[in-house]
Amino acid sequence: DCKLQMGGSDQWGNIVNGIELTRRIAEKQVFGLTTPLITTASGVKMGKTVGGAVWLNAEMRSPYEYWQFWRNTEDADVTRFMKLFTDLPAEEIEQHAKAEGAAINDAKKRLADVATTMLHGEEEAKKAAAAAEAVFTGGGSAEGMPTFEVPRAQIVGGYPLLDALVAGKLAASKGEAKRAVGENSVKLNGEAVTDVAAMIGEAALDADGTARLSVGKKRHARLKAV
Known part of the structure; x- marks a missing residue:
């Protein structure tokens, strides 16, 4: 019973095709409404295909x-x-x-x-x-930072940095994690890590049993031993 489909102006063709398909198959009149795409000052489109989706769901984007x-x-x-x-x-x-x-x-x-x-x-x-x-x-509380848990036993035995980057969603794969390390983009507790074979041990944990990981300037996560 949907009568109206809304979308960005880049979806105009798809919306028009849907209107025509509905007219032919259901013999009903439906409508489409588009809005101008929101772009940055540099002309980059704000959308899921550029820099990742800006999800409203906290489980998708904290x-x-x-x-x-x-x-x-x-x-x-x-x-x-x-x-x-x-x-x-x-x-x-x-x-x-x-x-x-x-x-x-x-x-x-x-x-x-x-x-x-x-x-x-x-x-x-x-x-x-x-x-x-x-x-x-270095001030403030890290409580609001995206946090992932790792069994303390794994930390005691040495937890691979690459595994931590993937588990913390700072890298999509170990390959991507390796590249980040090779590009000197990875930090553990604010210190650069250049060894792809690096392990995270108990010495990296603070009094709360946590360690901070970052890739570049914009991706950060907190590892918590449990």
Whole structure:
């Protein structure tokens, strides 16, 4: 009984074909509505085929990853995205539009805080912001960071770094994990790891039984021994 299909303007052809198919088979009139694609200032499409889908489901993209997505917005897009994806008052957005230098980062954090609060709630947004601070400045709490569990017995015996990167969803495969290590993109507790055969042992765990892993500047996870 669906009467209307909505989609991005790049789906116009598919929607029109669906309208025609419905007319021929069901002899019913249905409609299509498209909206302009949202692109970044550099012309890159925001969608599942570019940089991974921006899932709203927390199981598909954690609140921390969602917060980071907005925090990594290009400078030229910050106020436009505030208008599109938040309910901030126009007066505040206008003030952020005047931001220069380091103040732009404050505007990005504001965008990330508000967008994450609207979807996941204020508590999760605060956890995500604190986790980001823990990663980049060494302060704050890492509680909101994506966390995966590994039996402590495996850590005691030495847990392969490559396995950890895959288990933490920081790499899709061991091959990708190896490449990341070879490109000097992998860090364990903030220290670069250059050995693909590296093992994570108990010495890497903090008092809470956790260790932090990162690939590049945007992918982070926390290993927790259980």
